[in-house]
Amino acid sequence: MVDETYLVRALENNEFDIFRDEYFNLHPYDRAQFYFKLNPELRVKIYEYLSPEEMGEIIENIDADDEDYEPLFAEMNAQYAADTLSRMYTDDAVDVLNELTKDQAASYLTIMDQESAKEIKNLLHYEEYTAGSIMTTEFISIPEHSTVRSAMAILRNKAPDAETIYYTFVINEDRKLVGVVSLRDLITSEEDRLIKEIMSDRVVSVSVSEDQENAARMMKDYDFLALPVVDFQQHLLGIITVDDIIDVLDEEASDDYSKLAGVSDMDSRDRTPLRAAKKRLPWLIALLFLGMLTANLIGSFEDTLEQVAILAVFIPLIAGMAGNTGTQALAVAVRSIATGDIKDESKMKLIMREAGTGLITGTVCGILVTGIVYFWQGSFFLGLLVGFSIFASLIVATLAGSLVPLIMHRFNIDPAVASGPFITTINDIISILIYFGIATTFMGYLT
C-alpha cells in the first residue's frame, strides 16, 4: 500500500514539501509502518519534518507488543520526545513510558508541559493488567441536567481531543456516573430535551482495579464501543475504548497459546536465533530435569526391563497418549477459565465431566490397544498389560489435566502456567508408574 521508494527518495533529497504531501496521504497506521522500517539516519530527518503532534499520532499506531520504543525515543531530542508524549492520548503515552527505562521516563516527565505530565502520572499509578492501566482520561462527560443542544455543543468543542465521541457518559453533581447517551441518541432527539430523559441509566461500568481481561470480556459480550471506568464510589475516572480491548484479547489469547506450547512469549522482536533461544531454553532445561526424573523412574525398573525388553517398545505410546489426553483436558479447563465460562458451571461439574470423558476415551483406546498388541505380538497378556495401562493412564491424565489448572486458578495463579509441556511430563511419570508397576507385579506372565 505504501510507495516506499518514492518517500525514501524524498527524504534523502531533503524534499520537505514533497515528503509531507505524500506522507500525509497515508493512513496513520501505514505512516507508522513506514517510519518504523526506516533506517535510523532517515528517521532522524522525520523528526525535523514532523511536529510532535504528528509524531504522537504515529507512535499511537505502533503496536506496543511488536516494537521496541526505547531506541526510537533515544534518537529524538529530549524536548521533542517529551512534547510527542504529551500530545498523545494519555493511555498510549503511559504504554510507551512503561516500556522505556526509568531514567528516560523520568526525564521526559520533568521537561514535559506540567498538565500532561500530571495526567500521565495519575495513570502510571495503576497496576499493570488492570482496567485503570488501559483506560484513557480523554473522554467527554456531560451533566445530567444539560439539554441535547448543549451536549452537542460540548461534543463539537471537545471532538478533536476526545478518544471517542460516540458514547458520552452522564454524571450528576457529585461527578458520579449515572447514565450513558450515544451520539446516535443525541442526533435523533429533539434539541430541547434533557439528557436525563434520553440517557440510558442501565450503564455498565467497570472498577478501576478490575482485571483488564474481565473488562475486555464484558465489552465483547455487550458489544460496547466504550466502557466507563469508575472508582469504588462510582466516580467516573476514564473510559476504555474498543480498539484497546481488541489488543487485550489478542494479547491474552497469544499468551495462553504460547504457554500451551512452552514458549514464555513470542514476538516479532525475536529476530535473532540467540534471542529466540534465550526465551525457549529456560523451559527446555526445566523440562530436561523433569525428563531426567522420568528416566530415573524407568531406571528403577531396569531389572524388569532386562528380563522383558519388549516392554520398552510401548513406553512412548503410553506416555504419549497420557500426555495428549492431559493436554486436551488442560486446554478445555484453561479456556473455560479464561472465557469466564467456569462461573456458569460449578468446578465440581467440570471435574465430573472430565472424569467421565476419561473413562470413555480410556475404555475405547484401552480395548483397541489390547487387540492391536495381541495380534501384533501374539501375547494376550502383553496386550492386556498395555491396554490396561492406557485405560488407567487416560483416566488419571484427563483428571490431572483439568484439576491442575483449576487448583492454580483457586490460588490465583494464572492457570495457563500449568502449560502443555509440564502437564505432559507429569502425565509421563504417572503413566510409566502405572505401566511398570503392573508389569513388575505380574512379571511371571510375561516371561
Place this chain on the structure above:
Amino acid sequence: MVDETYLVRALENNEFDIFRDEYFNLHPYDRAQFYFKLNPELRVKIYEYLSPEEMGEIIENIDADDEDYEPLFAEMNAQYAADTLSRMYTDDAVDVLNELTKDQAASYLTIMDQESAKEIKNLLHYEEYTAGSIMTTEFISIPEHSTVRSAMAILRNKAPDAETIYYTFVINEDRKLVGVVSLRDLITSEEDRLIKEIMSDRVVSVSVSEDQENAARMMKDYDFLALPVVDFQQHLLGIITVDDIIDVLDEEASDDYSKLAGVSDMDSRDRTPLRAAKKRLPWLIALLFLGMLTANLIGSFEDTLEQVAILAVFIPLIAGMAGNTGTQALAVAVRSIATGDIKDESKMKLIMREAGTGLITGTVCGILVTGIVYFWQGSFFLGLLVGFSIFASLIVATLAGSLVPLIMHRFNIDPAVASGPFITTINDIISILIYFGIATTFMGYLT
C-alpha cells in the same frame, strides 16, 4: 446482574406487564442470557410476551458459538420464527440460518416477508469464513455531492435500522466507493459544505471474497470501527462492524489453541462426557496409530535393547525434548502466519532463524545431558550417546516444527492443523531413529 427469580415468578404467574417492565430494564445481552437459561415451558411464554422484533434483538445477543439455535427456533411457531429472523440484522440472521437444518431454513425463508428473504439469500451465497459472510447490508451510504446537512438528515432518518452510523461511506454515481466520513467529521463541519470536501478518500476496503481473518487483522491494525466490503469493481456491498471482528479474532485464537492441544473444537455445548469424548477420540485414535508406528520402530531395535536395557531409560527424555522443542517452533510459526507477520519477513529467514535456534538449544541441552548422564550412570559413552541424540533431535525437531506449518500454508492448508500432537509424534519417531541408530552402530562401546 439479573434478578432471575423475580422474572421467573412473573412469567409463572402470567404477569405480563410486570415481566415486560422488569425485562426491558435489562441490557439486551442480559435479556439473552436470561432467555437462554430458562426451561422450555417458560421460554414458550416469552414468545407470547415479546414481539418478533424484540425477540430478534435477543437472538442477536446470543453468542453463535456457544448456543444451539436449532431447538430454540423449533419451539417457536414458524411464522413467529420467520418474523424474528426478518427483523434481525441480516448478517446475524444469516449466522442463525447457517446453524439450522436445511428444511427449517428453507421454510422460514418461504414464509418471511420477501424483501428480507431476498437480502438474506444474497448473503447466504457468500462462502463461510469470507468477508462477505460476516458483513451486514444495513449500512448507510451517501452520494459524494450531498451537503453535510442532507447527510445528517439521511443519518437521522436511517439511524434506527443501520448497524452503525458512526462511519458513513461515500459513493459516486456508479455506486462505487470513493470515500468515508465519520459522524465526528459531520458534526464538526459547516452544514453547507459538500461531503466530497470533508470526506477522506484514503478509504481502506476489503474484497467480498477476502478471508474474514484478514479483514479482522486489518481492522485491528487500523483501529477501524467499520470496514467497507466491495466487489471487484469497487461497488459497495456491505460493511463489517467492529463487534463482529472481535468475535472472529476470538474464534480464530480459540481455534489455533484447540488444535495445538489436539481437540477439534471446544465449546460450552459439550455438557456431557459423551459429547466431549466424541470430539477428542478421533484425535486420540489417530495418535494411537501413530504411537503404534513409534512402538514398531523401537521394536525393530529389540536386539539392541535386549543387550543394553539401560537404553530404554532415556527414550521418554529424548522423545519428550524433541516433542517440546518442535511444539515451540510450531507455535511460533503458526502465530507468525496467523498474525500476518510472515509477510514482513521472508520464509527463508524464519527457517534460518529456527535452524540457528535449534543449534543453540541443542548444544546447550546436549552438553548438559552428557554431563548429567555421565555423573549418574558413570559411563561417558552413554552420556555422549544420549547428549548427542538430544543435540541432533533438537535441531531436526525445531526445523520440522517450523517447516511443516510453512509448507502447509504454502499449499493453502490451515497450518494449525499440523497441531501439537502430530508434530510431537513425528518428532518422537525422528528422535528415536537417531538415538537407536547411533546406539546400534556403536553398540560395542556400550556393552
